[in-house]
Amino acid sequence: MTAPVDVVARVGLLLRTVAQFEPAGATTTQISEASALARPTTHRLLTSLAQQGLLQRVGETALWQLGPELHFLGRSAAPRYDVTHLAHPFVRTLAVETGESAFYSARRGDESICLIREDGAFPLRSHVLNHGTRFPLGVASAGLAILAFLPGPEREEYLDRTDLTGAFGPEHTAEKVRQRLDATRAAGYATHPGLLVEGSWGMAAAVFDPDGTPVGALSLTGVAHRFSDARRPELGHLLLAGAHSLSHRLAQRS
Structure with missing residues (x-):
């Protein structure tokens, strides 16, 4: 049949x-x-x-x-789902303070979707992310940050049924993604070292709803030399501070 x-x-x-x-x-x-x-x-x-x-x-x-x-239809649903008016000031602050391109991406099922982009003053920019760009979770820094802080069983179920290598190459086997997820949880923020576009790095911190579930991420992208070993802790601190404050705003809204 x-x-x-x-x-x-x-x-x-x-x-x-x-x-x-x-x-x-x-x-x-x-x-x-x-x-x-x-x-x-x-x-x-x-x-x-x-x-x-x-x-x-x-x-x-x-x-x-x-x-x-x-x-x-979107305008009718926006009051329940749209957080861009809350996220925009945090994205803009990140762009101004770092000089890099800053973003807010939301989780939608198995994907992260870029909703906001603000470019900083540094003239060389990455174009991996733009408004509306979608990536599977575990790909790009925002998707890494979101996936890293999902409950363990949900995270493993996703990795078991998802093949990222076909579209994104051998650096996206389940085992290599797990290693990056472990590093993300240890640091508190994700680092994506040019695995999508050579020389274009990204970092991200997850944003949580009042129940502690990751619903999005603040992220930064730029050329590799702007994400040096010495600078990454500073960028990570700024991302975590912004993500924590935005999570708090989401909790206040509910």
């Missing part, structure tokens, strides 16, 4: 895929390849989503973008 097709899962996959191409948009073929769905299936679902206002197709370019209905 053929297993039923999970249409809702495919719709969610397509919406997330289109979001990766914002704001420029993407062709049907690009979305099909990125989502690993057949092109006819992709086109049929994209067309249906556009009819509901969840996507739109841009003029003569025929590029797909997220639609206006998502904006209105």
